[in-house]
Structures are given as C-alpha cells and as structure tokens.
Amino acid sequence: MSPREELFPGLRSKYYFNYGGQGVMSESTLGAIIDAYRFVQSEGPFSTSMVGWIRDQLNDTRAKLANRFGGKAFLYALTQNVTEACNIALWGLNWKPGDEIMISDAEHQGVRDAVHNLAQRFELTVAEIALSKLDGKALEAEMAQKLNKDGRTRIFVFSHVLWNSGKVVDLPTIVEFCRNNNVFTLVDGAQSAGVLPLDVEASAVDFYAFTGHKWLCGPEGTGALYICEDLIDQIRPTYMGWRHHLQGAVKGAEKFEIATSSYPLLAGFREALTVPERLAGDSERYEKIIALAKQLKNRLEDNQFKVVPGAGQSGLLSFYVPDYAAEDNLDPGKITNLDNLVKTLEERKIYLRSIPEPRCLRVSLHYLSEQSDIDYLLSELQTLCKSQELTL
Ligand SMILES: Cc1ncc(COP(=O)(O)O)c(C=O)c1O
Numbered sequence: 001m002s003p004r005e006e007l008f009p010g011l012r013s014k015y016y017f018n019y020g021g022q023g024v025m026s027e028s029t030l031g032a033i034i035d036a037y038r039f040v041q042s043e044g045p046f047s048t049s050m051v052g053w054i055r056d057q058l059n060d061t062r063a064k065l066a067n068r069f070g071g072k073a074f075l076y077a078l079t080q081n082v083t084e085a086c087n088i089a090l091w092g093l094n095w096k097p098g099d100e101i102m103i104s105d106a107e108h109q110g111v112r113d114a115v116h117n118l119a120q121r122f123e124l125t126v127a128e129i130a131l132s133k134l135d136g137k138a139l140e141a142e143m144a145q146k147l148n149k150d151g152r153t154r155i156f157v158f159s160h161v162l163w164n165s166g167k168v169v170d171l172p173t174i175v176e177f178c179r180n181n182n183v184f185t186l187v188d189g190a191q192s193a194g195v196l197p198l199d200v201e202a203s204a205v206d207f208y209a210f211t212g213h214k215w216l217c218g219p220e221g222t223g224a225l226y227i228c229e230d231l232i233d234q235i236r237p238t239y240m241g242w243r244h245h246l247q248g249a250v251k252g253a254e255k256f257e258i259a260t261s262s263y264p265l266l267a268g269f270r271e272a273l274t275v276p277e278r279l280a281g282d283s284e285r286y287e288k289i290i291a292l293a294k295q296l297k298n299r300l301e302d303n304q305f306k307v308v309p310g311a312g313q314s315g316l317l318s319f320y321v322p323d324y325a326a327e328d329n330l331d332p333g334k335i336t337n338l339d340n341l342v343k344t345l346e347e348r349k350i351y352l353r354s355i356p357e358p359r360c361l362r363v364s365l366h367y368l369s370e371q372s373d374i375d376y377l378l379s380e381l382q383t384l385c386k387s388q389e390l391t392l
Contacts, residue, residue, distance in 0.1 A: 016366075019315060020163065022214060023217035025217055026217065026275050029268045029271045029275065031271075061078060064269075085225035087238075090118050101118070101124055104128070104132070106163070127146040136173055140177055147183075156185055161316065166308075184206040194216040207227055210224040303382075306319060307319045320360045321361060344384065
C-alpha cells in the first residue's frame, strides 16, 4: 500500500478526481470523529461535564481555523457548509427595497438561489458581473458599469475559484474596487480553501465562506464563515437559539451558531485542518496542484481535447469530450452520453464528474493526487475514445 493509501483509506484502489465535490478523510480524521463520539457516550451524552467539552470543541475549532486561514478566532462562525455560511452573511445585512446585490456569472446554483431568494423577499435588484471572462481593468470597468447609480449596491458575491472552470479570480482588484465603493465582498471559498495559500485578514475581504468536506478533506457537515472585524457587530443573526445562553454573553461570530449540532465532527474537522501541515507547507502543496493541473491541461490539449479556460490556475480542470467521442465512437452500446462516460470511468476506478455548464467533464487535482493518477486517467480516456489517435 502506498503511503497516501495508508493515510487515506478512500484512496485505496481508486483514482480520485472529485475533491471539488467531496474530499477523502484521513484515517486520523475518521479516528478523531469516532473517538469524540465515544467520549460523548462515556461522559454524557447529556451531563454537566459535556458543557465544558462542547465549549472547548467550538473554541478550539475556531482557533484552528484562525491559525490556518488568518484573522482572529472570534471572527469565525462554525457552519454546516459553505451555502449556510453565505446565507448567514447575506441575511445578516440590513436590506432596504431598491438595494442591489452584485453576483458573478459563475456562481454555484445554491448560492445563486440564495441571492435571488433574498432579492425577491426584500425587493432588491441583482446585477451580474462577467467574472468568468474578465480581470484587471476590464473587470473594474464592468463592475463600475453595473454599480447602482444611487450608491445602493451593498455586496458583491463571488467565488475565489470558479467551480466550473478552475479560474482563480482577480481578488485584489475586486476587493479594492468594492472597498472604494462601499460594497461588501462575500467570497465563496468552496473551491479555494485547502487549495491556495490563504490569509483572509490580509486579503481584506468582508466575508469568506468555507466548507470542510471538499479540499480540506474534513467531514461533511462542517464549514465556517469568516467576518472581518469592522463588520462583526453590524451583521445580525437571522436565527436565534439557546447556544447564545450556553456561550454566555455572545461576542463575535458565534452569535450565528444557534443550537445543537454535531460537536464530535469538529474533532474531525480540526484533525483534517492539521493533516496537510504534517505533509507539506501551504505553498508547496499549491505548487504541486498547479504543476499537476498544468501537466494534465497540456497533455489533454496535445490530444485534441478542448480544455475550458482557467485550467492550470487551481485544482479544478474542465474539458470537453469531442462530440464524436461522446456520442458514437465510445465503446458501442455502452456509452451514449457524458454521464455514461462518467459511469464507465467509475467502473474503471476513475472518479470524476460531468458538469452542466459548460457541458463537459471536470477533474479535481489535489495535493494528494499523483502523476500516476493522471497517467491512468489519460490511458483510460485513450482506450475509450477509440476514434482518436492519442499519443499519451
Ligand atoms: C462554488 C461552490 N459553492 C457552493 C457549493 C456548495 O457547497 P456546500 O454543500 O458546502 O454548501 C459548491 C459545491 O460544489 C461549490 O462548488
């Protein structure tokens, strides 16, 4: 068994390219969760001693997030996922009819729905920014043009890494523009946290939303929202609950944590946040991801696969399967469309996904990925795309 297979049971006997959907948990992360659940059964589950233990779980997790991603611990609210984190920020503003939300043209469906729902509830307008295509001066011009003329634009919602192309957006330009125009920034970090070196405080964003179960390889049901210190008292909770009393006078982002949640998962989340540090530094891990992504991009292009622009900047890479390959010339009788191709690859132990827009395949390359994963992926594509002369 290879060292990474020993550490990550989910990587045994498969070629995994779905970190952008969900990461694999390490043996030690699984162990931390199981140990925490056992501890709860032994000391409680409902007992006076558990109250202090729960408080420690919450505070230790916030401290670990601050240690890994910057800012102060009390600025992190613990959530179940990135969508909840975005909703907390969006609903926490004091909206007035006629206010505007800017959103990028490449946001995940769930976050888009959250924005449009809010717009409907509070009679807001929504302006779309062509972030998938623009950077630098062109992006600034687009934002300036879409800004509400009466100064009513309140927030710009966008991803740090675009989920469908892997493009890393021009964060400094966006943040500077928004700060100069009194527009808050809400960053969806679903595809960036755990990929890029990240210091949320230094980036000067207002909100940064995380999810634990993707690139961070934590358990599903974990996530966080960072809120910049200047804003922490202005943003109000939409839901209230008894946790406010458990935690005493609620200060900081914990005001968004309301009631019972899976505290033992936090032990797993913390362990997952610690594992990468034991393997390599932040920049080293990112460099490995980029090197693998660039290599795969080049080798796909050498073999007439069209790669979606953005590939090679992050862990995500999307590519089109030529029409003739997608429909007619793949194993006759077996593969009739892209989703069947995904299924067929899965039967061959390759886990990747199709995406709807653009209609293509998406591969995630993690610091846990290896050259051998890419070699095997390309060789299986070669076998399946029989009509192509692939020289891999
Ligand atoms: C950019 C982006 N935002 C949000 C989500 C939803 O993530 P979660 O289930 O953690 O809310 C995803 C998941 O794929 C995503 O890629």
